[in-house]
Amino acid sequence: MLPNRSNLLRLAAASVAVILSVVASILPASAEEKVTVFAAASMKNALDNANKAWGHEVTVSYAASSALAKQIEGGAPADIFISADLDWMKYLTDRHLVKEDNRANLLGNRIVLVAPKDTGKPLDIKPGFDLAGLLKGGKLAMGEPNSVPAGKYGKAALEKLGVWSSVEKNVASAESVRAALALVSRGEAPFGIVYQTDAAADPGVMVVGTFPQDSHPPIIYPVAILTESKSAEAAAYLDFLKSAEAAPFFEKEGFTVLK
Known part of the structure; x- marks a missing residue:
């Protein structure tokens, strides 16, 4: 017996759903799903290891905090900034480029x-x-x-x-x-x-x-989500950085985790 029209339509719809599911699984994450981080160069080892534990897509640019802050001011797309001092975070805060309500002091150093x-x-x-x-x-x-x-x-x-x-x-x-x-x-x-x-x-x-x-002044690494962030995952990632799960990765490299 030949399949009727409604069965063919259901079969076609199911096939399309399978194809879309496969395509979605191999396509790179959208900009909303990614987290782009600008972080002080001194954080590379610790943050790279923490990001592996996070398990989601994170892109990190490492450089001097001064250079990163200037790039953010110039419009470079980023979701989160981690500075090696309070001054450069304040620099961006004064220019309304940081979401102040989620800013936190994350780490200490010597x-x-x-x-x-x-x-x-x-x-x-x-x-x-x-x-x-x-x-x-x-x-x-x-x-x-x-x-x-x-x-x-x-x-x-x-x-x-x-x-x-x-x-x-x-x-x-x-x-x-x-x-x-x-x-x-x-x-x-x-x-x-x-x-x-x-x-x-x-x-x-x-x-x-x-x-x-x-x-010297206390060495404090502040972190904050940037005003122009488009990532839906930025807040969750920031929570992860402040969590007990991430702390050992920072402590292993010699940072002091600030409560």
Whole structure:
């Protein structure tokens, strides 16, 4: 018996549904389903691992917080910004580019003095310590002191300790803390100032000293959803970053999870 017209229509509809389901499963996620994150370079290892646990599609651009904030101001499409200091988050907040009601202080960090692993020796970082003498004419690698957060913290610490003026001319300014770390790891600079989390991520360097916490402003990483975010998943992703599930990924790299 030949199938009647209604049966054929039902069969065709079922076939179309199957085809659409298969197509949907292989097509990339829509812009609303993705989360695009602009994050401080120092977060790369921890955030990459946390994102694997999140299990949804996340695209991350890593750079100095200053560069990312300027890109966001210029209209770069992003859903979430994680800064390595409060200043650059405030910069975007003042320009109404951040949703203030979901902004949170996510992580804390420390700055350390590093040297190439094969030449580094522990030293006491205290007021008036002879950093210029230790450099022996070489370069002190650090983030750009007037814009990159790690560089700003480093400059503040050296000023508080009374040694900035003696090493200022020897500073090799880098575009990000990871770039400064690379200069030391490759042996192109005898010392560098980086976050302790970056030092832990590079086997080519040794931490020779940790800067006193009262020598610089508190190192705080704020996070917020951006005003122009189009992602339906941004709020859920932000909740994940603040959750107990994500905390171990940050703590493993040396961050302090702020409650």
